[in-house]
Amino acid sequence: MSHAHPGHLCEVGDLHDIQDEITAIRRHLHQHPELSFEEVDTAALVAQRLEQWGYAVTRHIGGNGLVATLRVGSSARSIGLRADMDALPIQEETGLDWASVKPGAMHACGHDGHTAMLLGAARHLARTRRFDGTLNLIFQPAEEAGFDSGAQKMLADGLFERFPCEAVFGIHNHPGVEAGTFMFRSGPFMAACDTVKIRITGRGSHAARPHLSVDPVVVAASLVMALQTVVSRNIDPMDSAVVTVGSLHAGKASNVIPEFATMELSVRSFKPEVRELLEQRIRALVSTHAQSYGAQAEIDYLRGYPVLVNSDAETDFARSVAEELVGPEKVIAPFGPIAGSEDFAYFLRQRPGCFLRVGNGQGKPMLHNAGYDFNDANIPIGAAYWTRLVERWMPLQGE
Incomplete structure (x- = not known):
């Protein structure tokens, strides 16, 4: 019927x-x-x-x-x-x-x-x-x-x-x-969505001897703030973009400066050229920022959905x-x-x-x-x- x-x-x-x-x-x-x-x-x-x-x-x-x-x-x-x-x-x-x-x-x-x-x-x-x-x-x-x-x-x-x-x-x-x-x-x-995985490697030490360390927690904390400038100072205000630090992990004890810290970012954009610029700036900023503290950064930049x-x-x-x-x-x-x-x-x-x-x-x-x-x-x-x-x-x- x-x-x-x-x-x-x-x-x-x-x-x-x-x-x-x-x-x-x-x-x-x-x-x-x-x-x-x-x-x-x-x-x-x-x-x-x-x-x-x-x-x-x-x-x-x-x-x-x-x-x-x-x-x-x-x-x-x-x-x-x-x-x-x-x-x-x-x-x-x-x-x-x-x-x-x-x-x-x-x-x-x-x-x-x-x-x-x-x-x-x-x-x-x-x-x-x-x-x-x-x-x-x-x-x-x-x-x-x-x-x-x-x-x-x-x-x-x-x-x-x-x-x-x-x-x-x-x-x-x-x-x-x-x-x-x-x-x-x-x-x-x-938006296009990319994920950035970052590993900051420093030098671990006793919390009471920070001068003997390269503290990846300090590097990571500073990097979180520095990343806030990628959109505000690199992307045209008429374009849309988002850089969010969604994950930050380091250490397991209060009296230990750890050897490394890890971060994950979510990066979103609406234009191919903006997407390219975001990757360039994030890679450069992460690498040089870590080096300025005497640390090393490994970056895994994963292209997600367009x-x-x-x-x-x-x-x-x-x-x-x-x-x-x-x-x-x-x-x-x-x-x-x-x-x-x-x-x-x-x-x-x-x-x-x-x-x-x-x-x-x-x-x-x-x-x-x-x-x-x-x-x-x-x-x-x-x-x-x-x-x-x-x-x-x-x-x-x-x-």
């Missing part, structure tokens, strides 16, 4: 009859989180449901990734929709009935909700089939990996060669904005679909840019498309927070959005 009406594009209300079913899946995934590269049970559950609904499912793309394909009609048009599946190494503190049962792991970024929204759309599209073309649903592992991530591994496995997509779209929830509000930005939208760049035409299209669905008053464009990073950027390097945000609710905990939970009110909204996007991208002939 078809749930489509002639000439009817998907509305949020069309998903209400399956909302409880999809919400139950979301909460099951939340309760049983799996970290990057470990999404075995999550992928199995997703694949099983998709096959039940009539999709051709290809497993083990880039590890635990999978693609579900549904062909309707004869059009050569195609589209890719992506959801991420992995969780984070955080101990949950929500106290919810569906809180994580796995110690030290939780869905603190809403990937359980992203998966559920796409599953909701998959369920509805399978029963309505109001499109003409090829639909590829991409369920991606290891977005949180930071390096050699799930997107990179799926692409290395020939994702777009095996599953052609004219364009690709992805969505992420956004705490602090009212649920059901969509946010868009053309061009650079999310800048996420949304293509103009596809972003305009995606925004127009949101305006149709929820009204212009619930669409923010342009929004951002956002200093967070996202490996969907790799997909957008190979295909045009748009990565967008949907509000997770005002006054809600931020992402990567032990008190975070995905807002289930977004499930029918996100699922209806994906469905209408497909219906608009690959319309039935004569519409």
Whole structure:
């Protein structure tokens, strides 16, 4: 039985009859989180449901990734929709009935909700089939990996060669904005993210004989402050950049000056030339700063995700679909840019498309927070959005 009406594009209300079913899946995934590269049970559950609904499912793309394909009609048009599946190494503190049962792991970024929204759309599209073309649903592992991530591994496995997509779209929830509000930005939208690991080697000594040491703690402490000048005194104030010292470790006892100290930085930028300048300045500053104290510095500069760049035409299209669905008053464009990073950027390097945000609710905990939970009110909204996007991208002939 078809749930489509002639000439009817998907509305949020069309998903209400399956909302409880999809919400139950979301909460099951939340309760049983799996970290990057470990999404075995999550992928199995997703694949099983998709096959039940009539999709051709290809497993083990880039590890635990999978693609579900549904062909309707004869059009050569195609589209890719992506959801991420992995969780984070955080101990949950929500106290919810569906809180994580796995110690030290939780869905603190809403990937359980992203998966559920796409599953909701998959369920509805399978029963309505109001499109003409090829639909590829991409369920991606290891977005949180930071390096050699799930997107990179799926692409290395020939994702777009095996599953052609004219364009690709992805969505992420956004705490602090009212649920059901969509946010868009053309061009650079999310930052490139690099990680810098620094080891400062000095000379250890007794705490009572500091003159016999080269104290790496003093070097590291001074370096933390010096690094604050990289952005403020090297980057054009009209450009955005972030240098954060997120980790600093040295010594184990109060009466011992240790031999070495370690630091880790998170470096974010929105332009290739700014990214290059940040690396140059950080390398030079760290090296010469350590030498000025008589210490040595080893620098491991790890390039992470690139800048996420949304293509103009596809972003305009995606925004127009949101305006149709929820009204212009619930669409923010342009929004951002956002200093967070996202490996969907790799997909957008190979295909045009748009990565967008949907509000997770005002006054809600931020992402990567032990008190975070995905807002289930977004499930029918996100699922209806994906469905209408497909219906608009690959319309039935004569519409």
